Each structure stands twice: as structure tokens, then as C-alpha cells.
Amino acid sequence: MTLKRNNPPPIFGVDGVEYIEPIRFTLKNGVELFTMQSGDQEVVKIDFSFKAGSWYAQSRLDSIMAALMLQEGTKTLKASEIANTFDFYGAQFSSSSSYDYNYITLLSLKKYLHHLLPLVSEIIRDSSFPEEEFEIVRQKRKQRAIVDSGRVGLIAQKSFLRNLFGEGHPYAPVASPAFFDTILLRDVKLHYDNFYRSDNMTITASGFIDTEVIQLITENFSSSWGNSDTAERGNNHRLPIADKMVFIEKEGANQNAVAIGKLFPTQNHPDFPGIKLLCTILGGYFGSRLMSNIREDKGYTYSIQASPISFLHHGVFLIFAEVKTDKTEATVKEIFLEMEKLNSELITEKELIPIQNYLLGRILEDFDGPFARAQTFSSLREVNMDFEYYNRLIDAIKTTTPQEIRELSQKYLAPETMSTIIAGIR
């Protein structure tokens, strides 16, 4: 039998995503522990999350500096002793900060957990914030910020957020590396004291989870610590009227960075699943309209994307690309033409069906293996949602009609509502 290469093999649809819910435990101190067991490699990943992101910071860099200082010393251990223990057992420890949450993650072979969890516990409760280490971390981050300030892509993305939220808003990145000089150790320590408390923490453990692992977590994290009288921060920031056009000069740029977008609904909004589909059509996958037009047809850029980004309190829509400098204007024009096309024309079945299948495949990936499932679960839980969101998303992907897609586009992608940021040369 000769192979008929012109005939594609049959296509099997993605059906039945298995939502395996985590097992939930409540520790004696009220901390919730979620576990996702699976896999035969004896590897465990434990995530600790705290409502302690930049949203909660008195001064904007306090939250990130607090996260970075955690492994720099405790009441009984020096930074070098902490580093040596994690390294010796081949564990990966990270402490990071985001817009709404701060995180601690430990990735370790199961057999070393009993050496490592007491250390993680001490770091979370009894960090000492030594002055000398603080200056090293400050200098390190400042240097990095100075290097980043030479990159048009980051310049454009940061000023995009500042334009939408206003200088000083907790979601707006700081404007200058010099801001690092203004951070005070006592504010950073205060941020830690206020937010790294047991009643502000959630634990998610995934991978090779057995009773022994659960026992170890329980032993090390069941007592209470921290003062629990810190008030929740309400959303009383007033947002500015964003400029429609911002240009930031960067002498000698070889490419210009273009960021176009606006404030957008958050993930819990009923329209969000449809918006996700809409943004995918425009710029959410390799064959998207923006990629097809601006990269594959015109060759103005290496890559262009459109995405809805959801924080806890606000969402944003962002189209981003780094483009040939003399094609900046042409690129901006094409981006707006693509939005107008979505607002006026109906998408064909031929274009829509592969996008539906592509998105269903990505959903399957969100549940592929214990680490992915735990990540999916946690990111929903952080915005007060659960796996039910995926039912709505799958429904939106499968049933949103071309008419409804056009209506969503008219509602959310009106060109006159967008702000355009360009960083580079004129």
C-alpha cells in the first residue's frame, strides 16, 4: 500500500479533561494544605504562597526585597549556612514576589525533605534581615535594573503599565533604578512581619506525596506565628486617564518596541473565557492574525503577541512586539487594522476550528501531571476561583459563535480605547 501523503490522518478531538481535585488538609493552625499526588519519581514540590505581593507593599519594592532577603539569614543561621544546606541536598529553593502574592518554592528529592523542611520553616518564621546582606541584595537588583533600563522591550512594557495605573500604583513598575536607593530595611522587615504569617499562608504540595511527606509538612508548619491584626488592603487607588500615545526615546535602538492595550476585565468576569478565545485569534498562538500578517507575511518582527493578563484587582490587555525601526508606524497601523477587522468581519469556520482545538489542547496541558495540576489549581485559587472556570472556558471555546466573537471584539477591542507606547528611535 502506498502512502497517500496528500491525505492527512484522521483527527481525534480533545475530549474529557480529567480535573483531579487536590486533597485538602487543614493544619492545626488553620493553614490549608493541598496535595496533588502522582508520578513515580521521588520528587516533591512544595509551594508556599502569601498574600504579600506588591499590592500590599507600603513602598513598591518592599515586597520583592522581602522575598529576596528571606534566605539571607535567620535568628540561628547565617546566609552561607542556609545556602550550603540547600545546595548540599541538591534542592532548588526560590523566594519570589509578584503583583498580588509572594511565593516560596522548594523542589527536592523526597529523601532529603526531613533535612530541608525545618530550614524552610525557620526561614519563613525567623528571618533576621541582616543589614550587610540587605546592601548586597539591593546592589545586585539595582545593577540588574540598570541593565534592563537599556532594553526597549522592558522600557515599553513598564511604561505601558505605568500609563494605565499611574505612577505609584502597586501594579505600576518603578520608573528608575535609583528607586532602589530609597528602600529602607526597616520597611522591608515590616513587610515580612506583616505578611509572612501563618494565617496568611497556603501550602500546595505536588509530586510524590505519601503519608510521610504529609507528616513532615504537618510537623513543621502546624504552629501559629506572626501578628494577625494586619488589615486587608482595600482597592482605593484611583486610576488616571491613560495617555493614548507615549513615545520614549532610546538612542541607538536597533529595533523599536511597541506596546498597545488597555485595562481589561479580570479572570472572574463572565466574559473572560470568550475574551481569551478572542485574544487567541488576534495574537495568542503561532498562526494568529498578528503573527501571520506582521511576521509571516511582512517580516517586520520576530514575534508579536496579544494577551489578556489578569491580576487579582485589575486586568490588562497587551499587544507587544519588537519591530524593525522603519516599520514601526506600519506595524501600528496593521495592528489597528486587525482589530478593526475583528470588529467588522465574521471569523470563518475554517479559521475558528483549529483555534478551538489548539486551545483545548492547552487545557489538557494545564492538567498534565501533578506539577501542572497543582499550578493550575493554585493560580485559580489565588483569584478566588476553582476548576469550574475550565467548564466555562471549554464551553466558551466550543460554543462561542462568530457573531458573538465579533460582539466581544466590538465591546473590548475598540481601537479608540487603546493606548500605544513606543520605545526606541523616531
Add this chain to the structure above:
Amino acid sequence: MIQFEKTILANGLRVIVHTDRSTPFVAVNVCYNVGAKHEDSSRTGFAHLFEHLTFGGSKHVPDFDTPIQNVGGTNNAFTTNDITNYYITVPANNIETALWLESDRMVGPKFTKKGLEIQRKVVIEEFRQRNLNKPYGDTWHLLRDLSYKVHPYRWPTIGLTPEHIEQATLEEVKDFFFHHYAPNNAILVITGNIAPDHAFRLAEKWFSDIPEREIKNLQIFPEPVQTEGRELTVHRDVPIDTFYVAWHMSSRLDEDFYAADLLSDILSGGNSSRVEERLVKGQKLFAEADVFLSGENDPGLFIATGKLNEGVDFESGRQALIEEVLKTAEAQVTPHELEKVKNKVEAEQVFNEIGYLEKAMQLASYEILGDAGQINQQADHYRNVTADNILKVASGILCSDNCNLLNYLSLKK
């Protein structure tokens, strides 16, 4: 331990299958034994440009992306100095779509003038984005050119200059394909939720009718032993002074590789490493510093680099890092240090055995080196390294005659 089965088709295609029932997906990974080192020095960047071109469709497939999206999959590729690697992931029941596409890519791409024209532009924008428009983006161009005089590791995969890409003709592109893309110059790895015999049957079905081709590789001359230290100083519009020190070292398969790898970890792998503890935190000379291997298949480079803190004198900062590295050529590392980095490597290997796609890529890269089974030997190679091995390797590599020094200074000073 990664279990796998291997067979070779009549046309020379090597097929490797690893079953992993923990995922609903399969990965189809095709690795071609062609990378930037196989390029003509007047046509650099070609392997990578070619990788871009093959996504424009093939003989029987008008476009690659729609069929993959249609089955809920993803695809991508990368080119290194040694290889070109394509991969597709799909829900397991759609594996035939992935095999249909990858086999047709091997049958032959659709060569069109317009396709070439566009991808030339895209790659030049990639060149600008990564290498020209980014602070320190030309580091690898400079460092490779300084360190290699003969071996084609002299240029990075993106190519020596955008002009080489601009000048590529359709004829050259076709020529490149038939000399390098062939079943007898490739490895197909299938991993994920599929039984080996089923995978082998499907591999046979889709790939066995592709004819063996004559592979024409330019001869790759080894880099002659360096006999004199080299130094290059450049001034660029960057905010902070930095430098790179590169010493020639062994190839990937040499037993010395493992000692060199552990040595780089002792020097700068993790917050408790020597460089981090002594120079970043102790003397506060650097905001960041790193010692690492270039990690290629042919003899590569052992590299030390650092970004100096504000106010630190360039010469003395650089000297301090070099001296810290050189100490390892004089005295053995401690048993504690050695055990620590061995534990780290052991853990990393287990972490890497989790993803089905990562496993596919690793199996392919060891098979390119000669034997996929090497994937299960690595732990032993590392475990067997002694402090004496490390001392010997360090004193062999870290000589001033074997040293290449790149000073990358800020214009503002």
C-alpha cells in the same frame, strides 16, 4: 533510569521509543545531525535560517501550523552549533498527524522565493532583537571569534553577520536540504503515552519510503592547541563593565568533561559556591558572576564572567575572579564540596526525568553523540569523579597560553 527501545529502518533512520503512561500526550522529536558547525564560513546562520524555512510548508502539507492546532498540539524547533531539533507534542491519539508532518518535512520542504524572502527578514529581525538591540547581545560573537580560529564554533547559530542571511539564494537552500536532511542523518524519538511496538509500526509507515540520501559534510577541522593567550577589548553602549575569560576544554564525550562540569559547579553553582560566597558576598566585587561550560559536543569552552559592582576597579575585580578559578588548579577541592555538587547533579537528573518532551530531547542528544543509552550512564560518570581528577583537569585547562580574555567596557567611562 529511562527505559527505551531502539530500531533502525532500512533507510538508516534511527527510531527510539520511551513509554510514559503518566501523560495523555506524546512527543515526536526529530533531531538532524546538522548545526551551525556544518556551515560554510561564508554562509553562516544557514542551519538556523533553514529551520525557519521548513515551517513554511512541505511537499504535501501546505502549512504546518494549522494541522497541529487542529489536533490540539504544539510544535517548535531549535538550532544549536551541533544539531537542528524539531518537536511536536499532541494528545496521544493524534500521533499520526505529528508523524505525517515530520515525515513530510523530511521528504522535502516547499521552497518558494516568497517564503525565503520573508524568513530572511524574520531571521534578521531575530538577529537584531537578540544580538544587536540588547545590551551585551554581541558577546558570543566576540567571544567565539576570539577563542576559535579554525573550528566552526567560531560563529554562533544566528550567523556571523546579517549579510550572510540576506545573501542566501534558493539554490543554496535546496542544496543544503539534500545534503543534510535525510533519514540516514536523523533520529526520530517518540516518547509519552504510547507502546513501543505501536510507535515502531507507525514510524515504519510514515518514514520508511523516504530514500536514503548522500550526506555531504564539509570537513570540520579541529581547533589547534592554543599556544598564546589572547585579549580583546571593546567599548559598547552598556551600563556596566563586564569581561569573559574562556579556556579551551575537552569534548562532551571525554571523561574529563564530567570533572570540568563539577568544577564549574564548585566555583559557581548555587549560593554556597566559592565565587558566590567569596567574591559576590564576601568581597562584594560583583553583582553577578558565573563560571560555566559552553557545553557543546566538540571540544568547548570553560568560561568565567562577572558584572562588576559600581565603584569596583575593573582590573582588580577581573583579577580576583581569575585567581579564584586558578586556585582550583593548585589545590584539591574539599570532600564536602565534591559531595555537594555530586548530590546536586544527581537531583537535577531526577528532576529532568519528569517531562516526556525533555526526555525525548535528551535521548536524541545522546544518540547524536553515539548512544542514547548514555542517558543512563551519566550518573555513574559523575559519581566516579575524584578530587584528584578535578585537580588534573583544572591544571590542564587553566593555563595562560590557553586563555581568551574579552573585556567588554561601558562607553560612558
